[in-house]
Amino acid sequence: MTIHTPDMGGATMHTQSARPAAAWVKILAQYREPNTARSVFEVAVSLLPFLAIWALAWWALSFSALLAFALAAVNGLFLVRLFCIQHDCGHGAFFHNRFLSDWTGRLLGVLTLTPYDVWRKSHSMHHSAAGNLDRRGMGDVMTLTVSEYRARSAFGRLKYRLYRNPFVLFVLGPAYLFFLENRLPHGQLRKSWQCWTSALATNAALALLVLGVVYFGGLSLLFVVFIPTTLIAATLGVWLFYVQHQFENTHWDIAENWSLHEAALLGSSHYVMPAILQWFTANIGIHHVHHLYSRIPFYRLSEVIRDHAELAQAQRLSIRESIACARLHLWDEHQRKLLSFGQMRRAYGAIA
Numbered sequence: 072m073t074i075h076t077p078d079m080g081g082a083t084m085h086t087q088s089a090r091p092a093a094a095w096v097k098i099l100a101q102y103r104e105p106n107t108a109r110s111v112f113e114v115a116v117s118l119l120p121f122l123a124i125w126a127l128a129w130w131a132l133s134f135s136a137l138l139a140f141a142l143a144a145v146n147g148l149f150l151v152r153l154f155c156i157q158h159d160c161g162h163g164a165f166f167h168n169r170f171l172s173d174w175t176g177r178l179l180g181v182l183t184l185t186p187y188d189v190w191r192k193s194h195s196m197h198h199s200a201a202g203n204l205d206r207r208g209m210g211d212v213m214t215l216t217v218s219e220y221r222a223r224s225a226f227g228r229l230k231y232r233l234y235r236n237p238f239v240l241f242v243l244g245p246a247y248l249f250f251l252e253n254r255l256p257h258g259q260l261r262k263s264w265q266c267w268t269s270a271l272a273t274n275a276a277l278a279l280l281v282l283g284v285v286y287f288g289g290l291s292l293l294f295v296v297f298i299p300t301t302l303i304a305a306t307l308g309v310w311l312f313y314v315q316h317q318f319e320n321t322h323w324d325i326a327e328n329w330s331l332h333e334a335a336l337l338g339s340s341h342y343v344m345p346a347i348l349q350w351f352t353a354n355i356g357i358h359h360v361h362h363l364y365s366r367i368p369f370y371r372l373s374e375v376i377r378d379h380a381e382l383a384q385a386q387r388l389s390i391r392e393s394i395a396c397a398r399l400h401l402w403d404e405h406q407r408k409l410l411s412f413g414q415m416r417r418a419y420g421a422i423a
Contacts, residue, residue, distance in 0.1 A: 090381075091332075091333075092330070092332035092333045092335065092336040092337070092363065093330075093332040093333075095332070095336070095363050095364070095382070096332065096363065096364060098379070099360065099363055099364035099367060099375065100364065102364070102367045102371045102372075102374055102375055103164070103364065103366040103367050103368075104167075105164060105165055105166055105167060105368040105371075106368075107166060107167065109368075109370060110165050110166055110368065110370075113156060113353075113369075113370060114156060114175065117149055117152045117153050117156060118153060120149055121146055121149040121150060121153060121182075124142055124145060124146040124149065125146060125296065125300070127142055128140075128142035128143050128146065128295075128296045129288055129292055129296060132288070132291060132292060132295060132296065136291070136295050139295050139296055140295050140296070140299055142296075143295065143296045143297075143299040143300040143303070144299060144300075144303050146300045147299070147300050147301075147302075147303030147304040147307065148303075148304075148307070148351040149351070150182065150183065150300055150301065150303075150304035151304045151307050151308055151311075151351055151352060152350075152351050152352070152353050153179050153182055153183060154179070154183045154185070154304065154308055155352060155353035155355050155369060156175070156179060156353065156369075157175075157176045157179040157180060157183055157185065157187065157190075158194070158353075158355070158369075159172075159353075159368055159369050160172040160173065160175050160176030160179070160187075161176055161187065161190065161191040161194055161195075162365045162366060163366060164365065164366045164367060164368045164369075165368055173187070173188075176191070177269070177272075177273075180269075180273050181273055181276045181277055181280060183249075183304070184249045184250065184253055184273075184277060184301060184305075185249070185253055185273070186253060186256075186266070186269040186270040186272075186273040186274075187269055187273070188265050188266055188268070188269030189253070189256050189260055189266045189269050189270050190253075192260055192263065192265075192266060193209055193210045193258075193260060194210055196209040196210055196259075197209060197210030197211060198335075198362065198365060199331070201316065201334050201335065201338055201339070201362065202316075202321075202322050202323050202324060202329060202333075202334030202335075202337075202338035203323075203324065203325075203326055203329045203334065204216070204323050204324060204325050204326070204329075204402075204404075205325055205326040205329075206326065208258075209258060209259065211316075212240070212312070212313055212316070212317055213231075213234060214317070214323075214400075214401070214402055214409075215231055215400075215401055215402070216401065216402045216403070216404055217401045217402070217403045217404070217405075217410065217415055217419065218404070220401050220415070221415075221419070221422055228422070231400075232400075232412070235400045237397045240309070240313065240397075241306055241309060241310055241313075241397075242306065244309055245302065245305035245306045245308070245309045246302060246305065248305065248309065249301060249302075249305045250301075253270075254270065254274055255270055256270050281293065281297070284297050307352075311342070311352060311355060311356070313396070313397075314340060314342055314388065314393045314396050315339055315340050315342065315355075315356075315358040316338060316339060316340070316358075317396050317399060317409065318340050318386075318388055318393070318396050318399070318409070319395075319396070319399060319408050319409050320407075320408050321337070321338050321340075321408075321409060322334050322337035322338035323338065323402050323404075323407075332363060334362075335359070335362035335363045336359050336362070336363055336385065336386070337359075337386070338362070339358040339359040339361070339362040339386065340356075340358055340359065340386050340387075340388040340393075341356065341357055341358065341359050341360075341376075341382075341383075341385060341386040341387045341388060342355075342356030342357075342358065342388050342390075342393065343356065343387055343388065343389050343390075344356050344390060349373075353369040353370075354369045354370070354372040354373055355369065357372040357373070357375070357376060359382070359385060359386045360372055360375050360376065360382055396409075398411045399411055400412055400415075401415050403415070403418070406418070
């Protein structure tokens with residue numbers, strides 16, 4: 072099996088792994104047990120500062136909208152962390168008790184504008200099909216192959232170009248996803264009564280929250296604090312999800328060649344961030360390990376890469392390197408890597 076590690080110049084090179092991807096599952100199982108006291112602590116150090124900064128921004132609004140907005144922007148980082156805890160709850164990784172995990176996730180889902188049970192099902196589909204070219208479409212960033220793109224009509228290619236435009240993906244997209252799409256189940260999830268219950272209950276709780284914000288703080292509190300906090304968190308969250316799978320040497324295969332564990336390891340990045348950002352993002356950058364064994368609590372992922380140098384070096388992606396990922400658009404099945412539109416034209420010529 073091949074893993075990808077950066078060379079000293081920042082380019083990506085391929086090295087041979089000492090063990091098959093599936094062999095890691097048994098090794099990683101020893102890290103799956105959550106610590107209840109630690110989990111409660113992680114909720115407290117994320118939620119209490121979030122509420123405190125929210126209150127401070129409300130107070131600051133009485134004399135400085137700019138300061139209130141700045142506090143709201145900082146609080147977006149705490150909201151990202153709360154979403155990551157919700158994410159762990161969805162995997163059953165945060166508490167031993169599934170009832171406690173689910174209800175923690177549902178309550179946090181009101182703050183993150185994400186119906187927990189809807190998201191949990193769609194995210195489970197993402198994990199079960201990541202990297203499978205024949206099962207794209209649920210919980211993914213839409214990605215066409217070079218041949219699929221070239222076979223589209225001019226209008227079809229234009230629509231895809233607009234979708235993959237960074238402004239659409241990372242500015243308009245997060246707002247649409249969290250404010251509109253999350254409000255009702257869509258696709259296959261429309262058939263689930265549990266998803267409808269989750270969406271409608273979250274919407275009702277969110278409506279009460281917004282009405283309370285407007286009633287007690289006015290529209291200025293809504294537009295200067297509440298909405299910016301959510302939008303900043305949404306944008307950061309979408310960016311993180313994007314770079315976790317949309318990097319040059321990611322991994323895709325048609326169904327007959329696809330392997331769950333190889334796709335998990337090779338198709339997920341190890342996004343290396345400064346310690347403070349790693350804390351705010353709850354180690355979600357150690358995404359290749361998370362996809363290999365999603366039941367590991369986020370606070371134990373760092374133990375894994377500390378104990379296993381092979382995983383610590385695999386799929387590393389720096390922040391500087393990740394910026395270039397926004398220019399990648401198409402999966403080339405021949406070169407087995409993501410290409411930009413420009414690289415596609417240079418490799419295969421202009422489309423007639």
